[in-house]
Amino acid sequence: MRLIFLIILSLQLFSCDLSSPEEASKANLTSALDKLQLAFDLHNIDDIMVYYASDYMHNGDDRDDVQLDWEIRLNDYQEMTLENITIDLSGSRATISFNRRFYNNGLMVHVLVDPDDNGDMSYWELKNSEWQISGNELDYGK
Numbered sequence: 001m002r003l004i005f006l007i008i009l010s011l012q013l014f015s016c017d018l019s020s021p022e023e024a025s026k027a028n029l030t031s032a033l034d035k036l037q038l039a040f041d042l043h044n045i046d047d048i049m050v051y052y053a054s055d056y057m058h059n060g061d062d063r064d065d066v067q068l069d070w071e072i073r074l075n076d077y078q079e080m081t082l083e084n085i086t087i088d089l090s091g092s093r094a095t096i097s098f099n100r101r102f103y104n105n106g107l108m109v110h111v112l113v114d115p116d117d118n119g120d121m122s123y124w125e126l127k128n129s130e131w132q133i134s135g136n137e138l139d140y141g142k
Contacts, residue, residue: 026087029094029124029131033082036121040080045070051133058120058135066120077102092126
């Protein structure tokens with residue numbers, strides 16, 4: 001009986017998908033983007049802002065500024081999709097490129113190609129084992 005248990009355990013261990021740290025980071029970032037998209041569709045500002053670092057800074061805008069931007073988007077649009085996602089990792093930093101489409105009544109009404117058009121959710125940093133949106137003005141001295 002113990003031999004059967006050891007064989008089954010060995011098979012499970014060897015069949016596990018042992019992903020690289022880069023693959024794990026990309027999966028975590030993709031999951032975060034999915035949750036951001038869902039939070040937008042549910043019009044939940046708190047679930048959007050949970051991903052923004054307290055020291056977020058992007059093109060001169062801080063976390064309060066980007067929250068106001070999201071509140072305006074939530075007022076103006078019903079749904080958001082993220083398409084053509086590309087994640088570029090560099091250590092504890094990531095730049096995510098994507099097409100961000102906004103919809104009302106099922107019709108696309110606005111498109112952003114990030115990070116070029118806006119980028120307010122394209123620049124991420126791994127802090128305390130959590131990926132957070134930090135903006136494009138990261139303080140590399142921290």
